[in-house]
Structure formats: C-alpha cells, structure tokens
Amino acid sequence: MSQLRKRGAKKSGSTTPSVAVTGTDVTKEAEQTKVSDSNSVGSKDPESYYYIACAVITILATYVRFDRISFPDKVVFDEVHFGKFASYYLERTYFFDLHPPFAKLLIAFVGYLVGYDGKFKFNNIGDSYITNNVPYVAYRAASAIQGTITVPLMFWTLKTLNFSVAACFLASAIVCFDNAHVIDSRLILLDATLNLTVAMTIFSYVKYSTYRKQAFSRDWWTWLYLTGVSLSLVISTKYVGVFTYLTIGIGVLHELWILLDHKRGLDLNELAYHFFARAWTLIAVPFALYLFWFYLHFAILTKSGPGDSFMSGDFQETLQESADTKSSKEVHYFDQLTLTHLNTDCFFHSHNHQYPLRYEDGRISSNQQQVTCEYKETNAEKEVATNDANNWWEIVPGTVTGTSEFVEVFTEDVVRFRHVGTGGYLLAHDVASPLKATHEEFTIVYDEVAATRFNETLFKLKYTDATQSNKNKRTMIKTHSTQFKVIHVDTVVAMWSHDDEHLPEWGFKHQEVCGNKKVQDNDNSWSFKTIVNLKPEDPRSKYTPKKVTPQPFLKKWWELQFLMFHHNNILTSEHPFASQPDSWPLTLSGVSFWNDNDSKRQIFFIGNVVGFWLEVALIAIYGGIILADQISRRRAVYVLTDKARSRLYNTCGFLFAGWAAHYLPFFLMGRQKFLHHYLPAHLIAALFAGALTDFLCSHNTFGPARPQINAIKLKVFVGVSVAAIAVFFYYFQAITYGDISLTPEQVRSRQWLDIKLHYAK
Template sequence: MERNRSRVSMWCECVEPARSASYMRCPMCPISVLPDSGVGLWAHGSSWSGTFALARQCFDRPIPAHVARKCADLLRSGGLPVLLALSTRDWQVARQVCLAPAFRDVLRWRHWTRIIAECFGRGACLLSFPVALYVVCFYTHLMLLYRSGPHDHMMSPAFQASLQGGLARITLGQPLEVAYGSQVTLRSAASRPIPCWLQSRKANYPVRYDSGRGSSHQQQVTCHHLKDVNNWWIVKNPSRAELSVGRPPHVVRHGDVVQLLHGMTSRFLNSHDVAAPLSPHAQEVSGYVDFNVSMHVQNLWKVDIINRVEDSQVWKTIVSEVRLVHVNTSAILKLSGSSLPDWAEGHAEVVADKVKGHKGGTTWTVEEHRYGTGKEREPQLYSSTSFDVERRISLWSKFIELQWRMLTVKQEDVEHKYSSTPLEWLTMDSNIVYWLHPCTNAQIHLIGNPLLWGVAKLSLLTYLIMAAIYLFRRRRGIIDLTDDVWERFVSVGVMCVGGWLFNFAPFVLTDKRLFLYHYLPALVFLHLLGPVLLEHLHAHVLSKDQHRLMLLVCAWAALACAFLSYCAFRPLTYGSPELSADGLRALKWRRSWDILYRWSESPERHAPCGRTALLTNI
C-alpha cells in the first residue's frame, strides 16, 4: 500500500490519497488507485467500451494486451466502471497519461457531462414522466366521462356546457353573442360549490335593518341558488326604448354602457349611496322604485370583460367573464358571500363595492341567453331556452379549471353520508357504497379486507414496540443487533413507518370532509412493513429452529385466512356473485358498516324491480 501511494504521488500531482480497504482516491480529480489490483485509473459513469480509444488519444499508441485484460477482469469482477487500468509494472506509463493535459481535460469534460446527463435523466424520470402520467389520466377521464353528473354545478358554465345532458341540454343552440335586447341569466363565478344567479322579486328591503340602519326600501336584488323565472334580466340600450333585438343584432362589447331590466318586475338594476344590509362598507343594490323622494335613478352599468383578447371584445354567452361597473359611483357589482335574514328568505347578499383588481365575487357569466322579440315577454321568460356544443372549451382548459377547483373549492357544511374520520380508518368503522343494482342485491363497496388491515396495524404496533425495546437496551449498553442490521432496521422504520405517517398525519390535522379512500396511500406502507418485519424476526430475533418453524406456520396461516377473507367479501368489492339479504347480513362484521339489501316475500325468487323494498341496514 505504501509503495503504491508513493507511485501515485509520481503520476498524480494533486494527490492526497485517502485510505480505504480497496482503493486510494485522489481528492482533486475522479481518479483512484486500486492497491489490490496494481495501479488503476477509473471514473464513475465511464463505459469501458470507449476506454481504449481514450487511452490511444492520450498515449498516442495502442494499449498493451495485458492492460485490456486487466480492464475486462475488473469489470467482470463487479468493480466500479473502469476508465483505464494498468498493471503495477506500467506505473511509469500511467504517470505520463495522468500528467497529459489532454487526459485531464477529457476526464473533467466527461465528469461534468455525466453530471448534466444525470440531471436531465433524473428530471425526466422523476418529474416529466409523473407529470405526463398525471395529465394522461385526466385526459382519459375527461374523454370517457363526457356526460353530466350530480356535481357539475361546481364547475364553470363553460365546462358544464361541454357535457352531455346537463347545462348543454338547456343551452343547446342559444345565441353566442349578447346584444341589446338579449334576455339573460347572470351567474356569479364566486358561488362555489353551490351556484347562484342574480335575482329580483316583488319584495322590498325593510325600512330599517336589524342593526337599526335605514334602507332605501326599494326592491330587493339578491343571488338565489335556484333557477326560476325571476333570474331573467334584459340587456337594454340606454339610448333606446326598445327591449327587442334588432336586425342585425347590435352586439354589446367591452366598455359599453348598458341597463339591466328585470324581466318579471320591469325594475332597473340600480345602486346608490346607501349602505348594504350586511356589508355597511359597500353600497346597496336594488331594483329602482320611484317613491318621489330625493333619490334619483342610477341604473347605468359598464361592461368590463376580464378575459378579453382585445378591447373591442364582444360579450359572449358562457365564455365571457364580466364585471359590471356602476357608472355613477365606480363600484362593482359583487356577491358579498353573506346570507340575508328571513326577510330575504336566506338569499345571498349582492352589493356594489369599490374594489381593486379581479377579486372574488365580482365576476359574472351569462349562462342562459335568448334574443328577445319585445312581444309577450312573460311567456318568453317562462319558455325553455334551447351555447352551441361546437363552441365548447378546449380539453386543456378543462384540465386547468379542474385542477384549480380541486385546490380552491370550499366544501359544503353538511356532512356526507359516507364521510369518515381518520380514527375510523384505523378501526375499519366506515365503508363507501359505490354502486347498487336497480333490481337485485348486487352492489359494490369500498371496504377493506379485515384480516389484511388487521395484520398491517399489528405490524405497525410490533415495529414500534421492538424499536422502543432496542433503543432502551442500547441506552444501557446492551447491543442486540450488529451495526449493519440495526441500520437496516432503522431504514425500514424511516421508509415504512415514516411513509405511513407522512400520508396519514395531514388528514388528522385537516378540517375537510374525508373518505376511506384517503387512507389507501398510507396503508400501502404498512403492507410493506409486514414482510420486512417477518424477515427480521426470522433472521435476527428467533434463534431456535422450532420458533422459526412456528413463525412460518403462522405466516402461511395468515395468508390463507386473508385469501378466505377475500373470497368472503368479494361479492361486496366486485359485485359478483350476488348474495341474498341473509348473506349480506352475515358480511356485516361491524355495526357501523352501511350495507344495502333488498328483500321480498319469496326468498327463492327476486321480486320485480318496481315492487322491491330497498332497506338500508344501519
């Protein structure tokens, strides 16, 4: 070793060799000496197929045969990738090679090239591929699930209009461009998860609010969560009296000033310097009633299209997101987020507020739209509208909106039937019913395999107890495990127990509605812990063959029971085979499980769908 170190100092000027069992490393460059194999040069990540060409470049002559054999032997023995290996008697040549500027430059170039290549490779594998897989999953989701569902209202009208059966059925064929004389419904973009529409009705604000402040006593304007005829407004040209769309239609553009006339009560949308019912810092919004008092009409609103492409952008159905700016006071029509008292039947408060920027509640979208004819207005408002599905938003826009809704949407205050708490996940007190056959007892649940979930919890408990015992004994100087085995035991805990905590603990701290499927990522780590713990007990804890044999028998028995449990619960997890009501009752191992079943007077034969009684076993 000492002789090799002296030889290294002759051919590597920057050397300060580091002692090791198998090599001495130069700290200044990616070169090492292999004392047990003579003098050797190697670099991480180098392929030995290009070794000889590099050496020819530096030597300016072919590589000796015994050097090539030495390289091949080192590679076949499982050593690190070899750049150049020389026998002990060739150390003078090695010195010339190491001192050659070309050789050192090539080494440094390859070193940085390898680092850059690894960065790109790891970035592609760890970032690009997961992101691509995530996008592909949602692409498939949006392509296959193109019909309307019960929670479409959480999405924008443009998103809903692209789905079959929901808003698309209502808005199919309606005009795209809003014109003077158009009859529209205005939906607030801030009403999530339950939508609401700008509404007025034949009811006035109370003379005095509950706080003692006075009001304008004019007609109420609110935001209502139900669709009815009171949601319709007529876009009127302030300079003309007509309430019908001209030929050709005079479209409304960004920056135009309009009046909004309520369709059923013929009151103009108005605002004035009177404090709002629940938001005294903002102005009250009302349907103007002329009481012959010193409160003049102020019913002009400027259309501000937020997502416009150009300043002359046309106001469009579904697509355009607009702010309505009060001309007299520069206040913006806004959904405040507060619910009004009983005198307004709990409707949401609408105000005019002087806010800056595109803050929440100030954006409105035309959802339903028709061109008014000016004759028999009330029958028109009661008739159904019929957005051209070809004008729907792109798939990429859907993807971005869906991610934003997932991050920002607020859940309803009411409890979901199948929601659960993290403690119930550990005790298996909850399940989720996904599907129930309309005529038979076939059904699909999200429910865990009781035995596998029990083994997972037992593995966690066993590991924690063993870790506590090991630490207590090591503190007292009693070493039960060698350093290698102890490091492996700790690494298992960091990965499995740490992974379980990392995926489980955030749900304990969150106040959002939770379901059983939120626990599945954490459960995977406990399933990984079980086999590793079994191997540790067999190899390092149990010393007698009889005890090891008993452990193996218990392990095989647990696997057999897990398989039997899978077979027993397969009708609930896969919906097949169908079970009778008594068979379903037998699978109800926990009183909290919600298992649905049907019964008929004749147990041998299922009753017809229309005459079957549906029972929820609670």
C-alpha cells in the same frame, strides 16, 4: 447478557441494504463476535415455492374480484361520474373533471373496444344498465383486471426484496381480501387504476434498486425508466399521485446522498451524470407522458358539452358545434336578456314580493323587492324560465344621457340592470343579505328612488376567465361565451349566488343573490344566455356559421390545469360519508355505495378490519423497535446485527416512509376526504406488514448460529393472520357484493365500530 455487546476496537462490516432509501445509514459500531451475523444459516425459500404461492394468491384475487361482478345491474355510487365521463369521450363531448385524464381514457377505451356509443349518461345511482343496453360488465371487468394484477405485483415486490414466501403471501393477502379494495376493483371507478400504478411504481423502483451497483447498465436504465413511467401514470390518474412521487423522491435523495460521499470515489462529473439521469427519467419523461394524456383528452373532446361553462370564452371557441358557435350573439345596449350564474346554472330572477321585515334570526331587512336565483333542472323547465319575464333583464347604459341601441356592450363598461317583469332597477346597498350576514342585499328600486340613489344602481362588468390573467380585458360581450363578474360600483362587491342553502318559503326556496366582498372569487361569474327581444330585422337574428378558432395546446392545458387545482381546493363542503384521516388506519367508518329498499340489500364501502388493524399494530411495533434501538445504542449497547439494522432502517424504512407519505399529508388538507383516499397508503402498509413480519420472525441479534428465519413462528403467524382476514372478508361479503339480503339482526351484527348500515331496524 451474552447477546449484548459493548463497543470494541474491531468493527464488523455492514451489509449493503436491499434498497437505498430513508433511514440512517447502517453504522459499523458492533464488535466482531465469535459467531457473527454472517454465520447465520440462510433459509431462503426455493424459487418454485414463490411461483406456487403467487399463483394461489392470484387465483384467489381473481375469484373475489370477478365473482358476481354483474351485480347490481344498476349504477353504483361514483359510477355516475366516471361512467358518464366515458360516455362523453365516446361522443367526443367536452366535460370538466377534477382528475387528470389517464384512467378515464382507459375506461372510455374499453367502451370503444366493445362498440358502445356512449348514449347512456349514468345520471343517477340506481339507473338500470340492462334497460339502457350499457356494457357495464366490460367496464367493471377492466377495473377487476387491474385490481387482480395489483395483488401478484405486491407479492413480487417483496420477493425482489428477498423476503420469504410467507411474508410475500401475507402482504398480498391483506389486499387480496380487503373489502374496500375488492369493492373499488369491481366498479367503474379510478381507484383500481390508481392502486395498480402505485404498486407498479414501488415494484419498478425496488427492481431498479437491485441493479444500483450496475449503474447505467441496460437493466438499470430499463427499470429507472419504468419507475418514471409508472410515476407518470399515478399522477395522470389522480393528483394524490404526488405522494407516490414523494415516496420515490425520498429514496432517490437518499441514494444521491450516499453517492455524494467521497469514499464512493465519484468525481463531480459522475455525480452530475447520476443526478441528471434521475431528473430525466423521473421528472422530464413522466411530465412529457403526463402532457400526452391531456393532448389526447383535447384531441378527442372537440364538441361542446357540459364542461363549456367552466372554461374561458376563448377556450369555448375552439369547440365544434358549441353554444358559442351556433347561438352566440353580440350583446347590445337595451337588449333584454336572461342571465345565469355559472357555478349553479340558475336564472337571475326577481318578482313582486318583498323581503320580510325581520328574518328568522332577528335581523332587519330593507323590506324591499326580492332578488333571487331560480334553478331549473330539465331543458323543458329551462325553456319555461327563459320565457318568464321575471327572468328578463334589460341592460341600460350607466350614463344619464344614455346610449342608442345597436351599440355593443363591452367588459369594463358601467351599466344598469332594469328588471323587465316589474320595471324597477337593480340596486345593491349596505344591508345584510337574508342568509349571509356578511354579504350585501340586492333589491329592486323604482322611479324617484332609482334616480336619487343612482350611484347604487351602477355595476361594472369585469371580464373573467379561468386564469384571472385577463381580468382587466375589454372585450365585446356575447351570449353563452363571455364570462364576467358584476361588480357594484358604489360598495365594490360582486354579485353572487350559492346553492348550499336556499331561501325559506317566503323566498319560494330560490337561491339567494347577494354581494360577495371576495371579488376575486371565480364563483362570482355570470353570463348572458338568451336575447328575448331580438327583432327579425336585426342581423343578429340570422345564424351565420362561425369558424372554430384554434388555440395552442399548452394554453388550453394551462387553463384546464389551473381550473382543476382551483376546484380541488374549494371542494370543502360537508358530505355525510366524508371522514377524517385519524379514522382511516383503523377503518372506523365507511361509505354507503348503493342500497335497494325493496330487497333490503346494500353495498357498504369498508376495509377489512383485521388487515387494517394488523397493519397498525406492526407500524406501532416498528416505532417501538426503532426507539429501543436508538436508545440502547446511545448507551453503547448493540443488540441488532448490522444486517438486521440494514433491513430495519433501509428496506422496512422505505416502505414505512411510503406509507407515511401517502397518509400524513391528508391531515394538512381542507378538502373533502373519504376512506378510499387511504387505499394507496394501505397498500404500501401491507407491503410493510409483510416485511416487518419477516423481520420479527428472523434471527436479528448477535449470538450462536441458527437458521436466519424461525419458519414455524413465521408460518403460524401468517397462517392465523390470513385466515382471520379471510374470515372477516367472508362474514362481510353481504355488504361487499350487495347481493345478499340480511335481516335487521344480521345487519346490526355487522355494525362494528362506527359503521352505520341501512336496514338495521
């Protein structure tokens, strides 16, 4: 019990923490001992050792990320998205994506530097890069460079926090040899940029903290600004960057709380200056930079493209060579038109076939004419659909007396839809739809029925845009550009279609059309596409060039911002490789990125099990140490020195808080989640693992003087851990690089945990 000290009258001084972060402030309750913690013999490694070790791990990181980077020479997984977006940038064609523009602009910039024209659109996984002359190696090399830089940046972060060479090497090796990080750093994806900017943020904040006693000095301002810039780059890459903001916010709030202590001697003016300095550098400047990437985004994407349909009509009018500019026409009563559902791009359709009297689940239908939505993929198919009378609808005034032709149709008008192909009128009624028992059926009625049930054939056209701010707006409807909802007047449901489930054979595998009671949903939107009965003498048949209408940047930014958040929130559909957060820390499941049936080769996205499990073990140990320390101190038993507690609660605590901030919020999300969402948390957990390993191998208790670090124990532990991590990486390289064909037996030997690989039989 010589190392356990009871409360005494004299208290030892506390050591200033390396980083002012989360956790309790180190108390001064330990009695001054005969040999205090200040008498420990320091064992800081020579500076040259850091440079040598950092050079070694950087070379290794470069090798594993650039090795075989040209394989496969085909589109892999989400390269279909981010390669496509780069091509749209290069062609200046407007597109819509859920993520902010910074990383996508970076990819496009690489294409611009190598002179690529963006003709290839990365449409399908497995499409050949060689055949289409795509500079895919340059694109992938940009990711590999970022992934490589991340590794030494982690090393230098722990070095800045005064941890040993071995601890720095362990943390950076966990990411260097992590299979998931390597895969994400070798493909045309956003994750290499995200992980690099997260590492930049942590490093900048740690570096800034070393100048906290030199407040408002040039170095203090420099690293605080760099922290803000790094934060902005994180959130300008993906919105999960808000978790990095949360991490830095925890540290900053703890700093301000300490500065608020009157013992610090700061008056209110000085406190205000500290507060506004952080608000300016960590909020205002990052937000301005965040806006800049969107400004650049809009400045580049000036032409109409596949993203038009997501945007409001006013926004579309700002685009050159758009459908609105070239072929938008005013819609008049008695026009015969095609009508498409915006979310699924399908044609509103009916045909002379009835709903079955009884559905497969036993429910009864009206047994009347089917109304469906017909999807066409290619332009040729769409042209055929445009010429099909079953896709033509005549817009008729919703009054008994009628209205002459050449009268424009406006939103807020009440109309009827006459199906040109069969001559009946569209009707909605309180009968359950085929696939959605809670939704209303749409059908076609004729003659006397259409007359006696007149009110059930009335529909109101409600203007819709991305922000819902103009939902009661009365505006002239134009083909291509005006988006609207079709609201059934009698039962107040919105006409809707969906592609998550198709009708059975009796419905020709078409999409269902039904009445959605959630009228406010944005996916209820439709638009008119083509007027099919336009006469040559009609002035609308002649193209008149229209002037592009400018729109203020902030208005465009706000509309796009709203849409991005909305579509992120509704991304809840099932995916075969989606996983829940509880499986991530132990990397229990992964994602199939690419496979080749001919050669039986595959790329499977999975983390390095040894590294992942090592992090989890150390996180659990940390929780146990914190609990034991708190319980023992409640009984006035002081085991850890104040210096050790400072490292435990402040330095390790900050990194633990960073891991938790990047991981735990995913439990609250309803959207699709994948293993790659965990990589920023894994990166910070690697820093934590290095820091706690150093702590566990250090002299942290009161007692006789001894070296601060048990070098042998530390080096053995780190050596064994890194070797095991490297062995796992090597063993799984076949599914990391995808260039090695495995026998079924070899495939099965790599199906650890819940990993399900191709070609196991």
